[in-house]
Amino acid sequence: MVNLTMDASSSQSLTKVRTQKRPDSLKIELLPIPEHCVPATFGQELSNQINVGFKNLSYCVREGVFHRRRRKILRQISGDFYAGDLTAIMGPSGCGKTTLMNILAGYTTKDVIGKLLINDELRNHTLFKKQSSYIMQNDHLQPLLTVHESMMIAANLKLDSEISQKEKKSRANDILEAIGLWSCRKVRTGALSGGQRKRLSIALELLRNPQVMFFDEPTSGLDSSTSKQCVMLLKQLAQEGKTVICTIHQPSALIFEMFDHLYAVAEGRCIYQGSIKGMLPYLEDLGLRCPPYHNPADYLLEVASGEHGMYIEDLVIKSENGQSQDWRRRQRDTLQMQSIEHIDRMMRNGVVTPVRAPPSNFSIKKTFTGQTDSSKKIQCFAKTYPTSFCNQLQVLLKRSFLMLSRDRTLTYSRILTHLFVALFIGTLYFGIGNDAKEILNNANYLFYTVMFLMLTSFNCVTLTFPSEIPIIIKEHFNSWYSVNSYYLSVIISDVPIQIISTLIYAIITFYMTAQPTESFRLFFFLIICILISLVAQSFGLLIGASLDLKSGIILGPICFLPFTIFSGFFVQLNDAHPYMRWLFHVSYLKYGFEGLMLSIFGYDRGKLPCSIDYCHFVYPDKFLDQMDMEDAVYSHCIYFLLGLTIFIRTVTYFILQSRVRR
Known part of the structure; x- marks a missing residue:
């Protein structure tokens, strides 16, 4: 590097100033410096001063x-x-x-x-x-x-x-x-x-x-x-x-x-x-x-x-x-x-x-022209940051997990909320999964599952992520780490907590409501529940990275409330106006609800027992036809929810990158 120096007169004047000593009575004792360390002192060369x-x-x-x-x-x-x-x-x-x-x-x-x-x-x-x-x-x-x-x-x-x-x-x-x-x-x-x-x-x-x-x-x-x-x-x-x-x-x-x-x-x-x-x-x-x-x-x-x-x-x-x-x-x-x-x-x-x-x-010596x-x-x-991307990610993950282990709102409250709600819903809909008489209540339970997982996942991130933005801006500006490593650490660290919370709710309610015991149905059910929560969490990250806390609380519900009516629960696809049907195909709530319905009632499930004299929906396929889901495909639900998760998180990354740099 090229050493930078000032003009001769300024150098002489400044050198005189730097070498002046304060009276001993006014000195403030500094920490003892190890012999092998060379501190930057008042008398150091001007080339090291800025x-x-x-x-x-x-x-x-x-x-x-x-x-x-x-x-x-x-x-x-x-x-x-x-x-x-x-x-x-x-x-x-x-x-x-x-x-x-x-x-x-x-x-x-x-x-x-x-x-x-x-x-x-x-x-x-x-x-x-x-x-x-x-x-x-x-x-x-x-x-x-x-x-x-x-x-x-x-x-x-x-x-x-x-x-x-x-x-x-x-x-x-x-x-x-x-x-x-x-x-x-x-x-x-x-x-x-x-x-x-x-x-x-x-x-x-x-x-x-x-x-x-x-x-x-x-x-x-x-x-x-x-x-x-x-x-x-x-x-x-x-x-x-x-x-x-x-x-x-x-x-x-x-x-x-x-x-x-x-x-x-x-x-x-x-x-x-x-x-x-x-x-x-x-x-x-x-x-x-x-x-x-x-x-x-x-x-x-x-x-x-x-x-x-x-x-x-x-x-x-x-x-x-x-x-x-x-x-x-x-x-x-x-x-x-x-x-x-x-x-x-x-x-x-x-x-x-x-x-x-x-x-x-x-002491790090550099020149700046x-x-x-x-x-x-x-x-x-030259390296933009003192350490590599991998080291940044490792340290930030350690910090994120440490904070999650102490965060009552983002960790303990979320897990306990899913546990208590699961026990409540399981008690409310206890044993309805194997009775044709309760098939409508079973559909209500599945739709409630979609809404509950969506709201809890969305709100947890929306309420906490905006408070991180000022910290990110300060630390990134002072060259602690890149936005890439921080954002990846946030995604990796929070996903396990969200999956654990979702599994607690899904497994407890699945068995308490007496859903079919085939292992593949439980697996399909859990996969859709996890994807619903990840999509909602992605929307929460997007709102948190884009808006402050107050604006996020007000505008955040726009991400999902307009799509609720097009979920296939309140209004079926065939009953909607032809000009409005395209909204069903872009509603992630529809794909989440369809995925849960297919995991419970699809794949040629047999005739359901009826505990009363007459049950209209003894055959699950008939009920799926009534709900306009006869042509629904489980894999399409997976692809849409997974693709939407990746898309939203990618958009969030660019928004966060732009906001931090701006």
């Missing part, structure tokens, strides 16, 4: 019913975020700071105009993603996994397969101990506090030691002490030479002073880029004087919102829309040192949980 820049960046969104109106979010802004600096992007709501963060992180790529730079050269998006991570505002974690399980699963997905399991475990344990989560390593993530969840989200991404870290409002929803603790951790990560960039909204004065670099945005343009200490003199040059004992961060937001007059144009011109470097300071000021010392003292006194930046093991032939060749053959 400075993020952007020039003339613009972004528009389309609005209106037909998306004809365009609204500008970012307007020709520029900026530079250096390695070793803790950078804050600030601005009032709707100013474009989150949009800017999404673009810099690569989360938003469509309709972006301008240049994204790494060490003053155009960046290669694919290679950049391998050394960056994005911790979003909402901590999307698997609630049924413990802290240590989450770390080990992430380690097996994010670290190279060549690294031994012992080293991965050691790395995970070091990080947990460093950020103060070792004591709750056996606690499920759903039971963690807000600050613990935030630290765990950071810990998961630190496993691969990214050089660039993006945080979307990391202190959102946290109390004052926890916010200080979180920002202190980010500060330590920056001191190790990482580029740490975060959006933040109305920080306290103490937290505000801890940032090295401030990038202020208003109306999609940059109004200030520089140090925290330089912000107030910068504003005073335009006659904007911050009142005494007033939080400078609050005052900046008031200015950006226009509460003190229309100064935005003047500020944009003064900052050259982010290109001016006049107000960037290369040293920490006294207030910042006092802020760090204050939080350090709180940690030593036990007011907040002590957190430390973990040692930077497994894609302009040369050699880097293009590397990109073509």
Whole structure:
């Protein structure tokens, strides 16, 4: 690879900054680093550091019913975020700071105009993603996994397969101990506090030691002490030479002073880029004087919102829309040192949980420009994910089965529901299967079986799968695994539970209702029951991947309710209007109902005993004729249901792929 360097003046200046040492009294003790590990430190070579820049960046969104109106979010802004600096992007709501963060992180790529730079050269998006991570505002974690399980699963997905399991475990344990989560390593993530969840989200991404870290409002929803603790951790990560960039909204004065670099945005343009200490003199040059004992961060937001007059144009011109470097300071000021010392003292006194930046093991050195032939060749053959597809599938299957074993709704409730309903239906229709008098009730039982298996299979997935989408999006964006491996793991892991539940219901009701005991009839009956449940589960996956939970509950029944009337139970094919008969041939409920009817009454079943004086349907073939199923073929039912299952799951895969990438 080609090593990237900055211009000579910038290199000398930055080298001077990186080699400055904090007073010993203010140092935060890091974890001991093994002798064979070489951490990424404050004094590492600049070629290993990543400075993020952007020039003339613009972004528009389309609005209106037909998306004809365009609204500008970012307007020709520029900026530079250096390695070793803790950078804050600030601005009032709707100013474009989150949009800017999404673009810099690569989360938003469509309709972006301008240049994204790494060490003053155009960046290669694919290679950049391998050394960056994005911790979003909402901590999307698997609630049924413990802290240590989450770390080990992430380690097996994010670290190279060549690294031994012992080293991965050691790395995970070091990080947990460093950020103060070792004591709750056996606690499920759903039971963690807000600050613990935030630290765990950071810990998961630190496993691969990214050089660039993006945080979307990391202190959102946290109390004052926890916010200080979180920002202190980010500060330590920056001191190790990482580029740490975060959006933040109305920080306290103490937290505000801890940032090295401030990038202020208003109306999609940059109004200030520089140090925290330089912000107030910068504003005073335009006659904007911050009142005494007033939080400078609050005052900046008031200015950006226009509460003190229309100064935005003047500020944009003064900052050259982010290109001016006049107000960037290369040293920490006294207030910042006092802020760090204050939080350090709180940690030593036990007011907040002590957190430390973990040692930077497994450092991965890469370059990020894609302009040369050699880097293009590397990109073509580079792995998109740290581990192979097979390893991803193995780890994700293990995670899925572990969560299923603890999920009361998706596993235990589903099995118990099928068991109790089977006993109830078996009692209600007890012994009807071998009596011609009860043949209509037997048909009612078969149709109820179709509806019950369809509804339970559909609802279980529709109610649970949408909650997985944000987790998939976060983990896939940070290059944990591919959509292919995740989707295949979901299908493989959930199918056994669904089949077991279906078999429990089908076998219990089959024998309690005294259906014919021929083994082939039981086999045919079970096959159709399983296929019905798989088709309904496929529709549930489709709705869950396409819509959110609320929309899925409202629109989901459209998948099966219109086809209920065309199932052959309420209206027979020959009785329907000629223009409506084609709907019978596309109704999967019809094929499911026909398959069950044929398994019970078909294949030349003999005369049924009659317990009363007269039974009209003594011969099952006559009853099938009455139900317009004289020409039904069992194999056609199998082919249709199996083909529909494969088709829907394939469509679901492409929808999920599109949604995750979008």
